[in-house]
Amino acid sequence: MDWFGRASINFTTSPKSLGLKEKDGQETDLLKVCQAAVPPCQLNPLLFNGHAQTMWTAAKAHGPPLHYKRKIFEADHAEFNGSFAVDFAVTGPSLKEEADETLPPRTAYFTEDELSTLGSDDDKPMLVVLHGLSGGSHEVYLRYAIAPLIDSGKWEACVVTSRGCANSKITTGLLYNARATWDVRQTIKWLTKTYPNRPLFGLGFSLGACILTNYLGEEGSATPLKAAVVVANPWALHISSKMLQSSFIGHHIYQRVLGNSMRALSSRHKEELDKYTNIDTDHLLGLKYLYEFDRAYQCPTWGYPTEEAYYRDASSSDSLLAVRIPLLALNAEDDPIVSHLALPYAEASTNPYTVLCTTSLGGHLGWFEIGGGRWHGKPVCNFLNHMAFEVDLNSINDNGHGEQTYGNPKHGTSYDPIRRKMHVKLNR
Structure with missing residues (x-):
């Protein structure tokens, strides 16, 4: 029972969670890492339900200040051509004067000289972030989650802007949708080439969480990302819409x-x-x-x-079955936009690579604490810091699951979570 804003927390994962090894040699698993990363959830008792938490997000809170430099990419996909923007978190004393009035707050374009010098051989972890519907790198919920990582000086981060969002221009008739994974895929490929020694991690919010989960399902173990977090993923869009x-x-x-x-x-x-x-x-x-x-x-x-x-x-609930990197999913059960009926408990309990963490309170991208802080930033930072600095990412033990397949060999059937269709082998 919730009392005075204290939310209950539950974890759903496979009976045999993904085996992990700490850099000090200690054996652990994904569930234990997630449980340690998620602190008690004490929210503002005045925002007593999901509607109050969600509607309070419309308040003009300032949030942690972050500065960005924007790079424009030309899409490398033949059919989904056009341009898209990526905002890179930057630090420095002169950034306030460099802000571009045509862009979101505290954001400017990279200069040509700066673009020519992008890239390094350092091994700082790099976070690839996807924002929510019609949002951008300026969103308060996003900055609360990544500001502690940037301010620590140990992380780099960039935000992939959905086409047309955050004052970005489109050069075709394409905006974006929840299956639009090609821009984040191209960004990750570019980061892998430009920063070859940086381990890459993913973070998505709301619709961006759906896109990121779909990307991870499509890529499986081939993704360069080492681990990821998805927050307030709508999961089953048809259920939430109805x-x-x-x-x-x-x-x-x-x-x-x-x-x-x-x-x-x-x-x-x-x-x-x-x-x-x-x-x-x-x-x-x-x-x-x-x-x-x-x-x-x-x-x-x-x-x-x-x-x-x-x-x-x-929808990305089926894509969850195909994820093959450590993934923490955060959802509030009282989220009025993401119905609790859409939460993928069954899918999370099938895949050892995923842990679904649900809080009884929080609304949609709310989780407001007393004093105005946002709780969701704590488990995001704790999990990513632990995975980046404490876990030996080269020693993942899948407990025998491997590239898990679904179907019934006896009857010649197989199921592809990405195609979302059962296939039957035909005798010819």
Whole structure:
């Protein structure tokens, strides 16, 4: 029972959690690491439920100040061409004067000279971050999570900006969706080449958590990332969407707020959408709710027959089955945007590489503590610091799971979590 803002915490993982070895030789496992990384969750008792926690995120809190330099990438994917932005966390005394008024606060473009000198042989861990729907590197929830890592001087970090977000420009008619993994994949490849000795880690929030989980499922053990954290992942988009539409507050507040954010994003890029697509932008900009936007934009742009088909395809709960690096997932059970019915308890209990940590309170990207702090930053930093500096990442013991496959060999069936379809071998 919750009392005075004290949330209960639960962990879900495989009966045989992923075996790990500390650098001092001590044997441990992923569950033990996660349990040690997650502190007690004492939240502000005045924000007594998920709605209060979620709505308080609209307060104009300043949060920890971070400065960024932006690099523009040209996409290397033939079909998903165009440009996208990546913001790199930077430190230095003159950054305040360098801020660009056309970009989010405390952000400027790299100069040509700075771009020419990017790269190093150092072995500092590097964090690749994905923000939430229509957000960016400036978001308060993101800065609360990564500021302690940057301020420690031991980490580097960059934020992959979803196309069109955070004052970035699009050069085609493509924005992004929850299966849009190609930009983070290209960024990770570039980081691997540019900083060959840096171990890479991942962190995603909300829709960015969905994208990151889908990327990890697609890559499996081939990803260069060593470990990752996903926070407030919506997991089963079709379930969350239906739950939102089924209540007054979900439909007329949350769906509308999310829809307004995408309408504003589309408005900023109306010229490009008119130039490169056949979408009726006047109709698009008159819509109110997120599911209406997804029907009017995501479906014709990506070829989905319905928004429900998009939600099912873009959901990441099945991708969780294919993750093959240590992954900590944080969700609040009272999150009104991510329904508790969408949380992947069964999938997490199947995969030893994943631990699902749920708190009974917290809302959607809330977790507000007394005094205004954000609890979620503590387990994020604790877990990443432990994995980067305490664990021997070359000694992972999968407890015999290996590249786990699903299906029934007796009947010639196999299941691919990424394709989300059962396959039957045909006798010819």
